């Protein structure tokens with residue numbers, strides 16, 4: 001394996017990581033900050049692994065910001081009231097199907113400043129307990145997603161590996177189309193994402209030993 005200045009092309013289909021990656025390609029300074037964090041915390045002598053995630057808070061901010069703008073389950077999953085109750089002053093009769101519009105909350109200008117801007121910094125020091133239900137890509141409380149930690153680690157590892165091993169660029173200067181398809185879960189409408197990648201020179205030796 002050698003560091004070839006000619007780029008390789010990647011056609012990327014995965015949903016969550018693809019959304020993060022598209023946003024990073026359109027925001028090269030954020031991409032660079034993420035790479036610097038990996039360089040500082042993991043170094044160049046070994047590949048990133050799952051145990052590094054706790055030391056990569058900025059990568060976590062990028063994942064959160066992507067899940068804010070593109071929550072995989074925009075209406076969470078339907079819930080059914082097993083008895084009559086009151087929610088925020090509203091009477092909810094027994095047997096009501098309740099949908100929570102997480103996408104709407106995540107994009108609401110009264111909840112988030114400049115909600116259409118991709119800005120991972122807004123999650124620096126974010127405390128989900130103090131902030132209440134303004135960020136709920138995994139739902140909340142007893143019915144919340146039990147796979148949250150696994151999902152964050154898998155996305156972080158995929159994103160971190162791509163950032164550690166390669167330099168990235170867009171195929172052209174156009175803003176990447178982030179339109180979302182319709183359905184129970186969110187996925188990008190335009191598939192696949194096309195990007196140019198260059199192997200980082202310092203990764204050549206490491207990757208050739210795998």
Ligand code: HEM
Pocket residue numbers: 016071072073076077078137138139140143144145146147148150151
């Ligand atoms: C980015 C990845 C993921 C997202 C955004 C996500 C999101 C969600 C959401 C929004 C719910 C419904 C919560 C509610 O309405 O209260 C849910 C439920 C659930 N998720 Fe996830 N999830 C993800 C990954 C995973 C993974 C990796 C697993 C398992 C390995 C998993 C297992 C489940 C299960 C079993 C439920 C149903 C829990 C219940 O009803 O008791 N999820 N998830």
